[in-house]
Amino acid sequence: MTVFARRARAAAGRMHPELSLVSYTLLGHLEEVGGCRATDLAAHYALDKSTVSRQVTALERAGLIERRPDTTDQRVQVLHLTGAGRHILAQVTESRRAAFRERLADWPAQDLSRFAEYLVRYNAWPGPGREE
Numbered sequence: 001m002t003v004f005a006r007r008a009r010a011a012a013g014r015m016h017p018e019l020s021l022v023s024y025t026l027l028g029h030l031e032e033v034g035g036c037r038a039t040d041l042a043a044h045y046a047l048d049k050s051t052v053s054r055q056v057t058a059l060e061r062a063g064l065i066e067r068r069p070d071t072t073d074q075r076v077q078v079l080h081l082t083g084a085g086r087h088i089l090a091q092v093t094e095s096r097r098a099a100f101r102e103r104l105a106d107w108p109a110q111d112l113s114r115f116a117e118y119l120v121r122y123n124a125w126p127g128p129g130r131e132e
């Protein structure tokens with residue numbers, strides 16, 4: 001698992017030098033949910049608020065995300081992807097998919113199916129102390 005994580009971080013850097021694996025993940029989540037608060041990101045990924053704050057600041061400075069007032073509570077700021085954020089996220093996503101296709105091209109269908117099942121099972125674990 002350590003090798004897998006190291007390779008993922010290194011691959012993220014090769015695909016877009018300014019976009020860390022954490023940044024890519026945060027952008028992907030914002031796209032998936034259509035925007036959310038920074039505190040929601042921290043809770044979702046079980047990250048410290050200061051870590052998310054640093055990432056959000058860097059993504060804002062890069063013009064990849066923006067803050068907008070919440071439509072139901074003007075005191076709350078919601079993070080959204082900008083056009084540039086969507087563009088870079090799409091580029092990196094396609095690069096990652098191409099890398100996966102290349103790496104798995106020679107795997108038999110049965111192995112791919114089993115691998116996919118294991119990934120789903122692994123990702124379904126709710127974490128320590130949580131109900132499944």
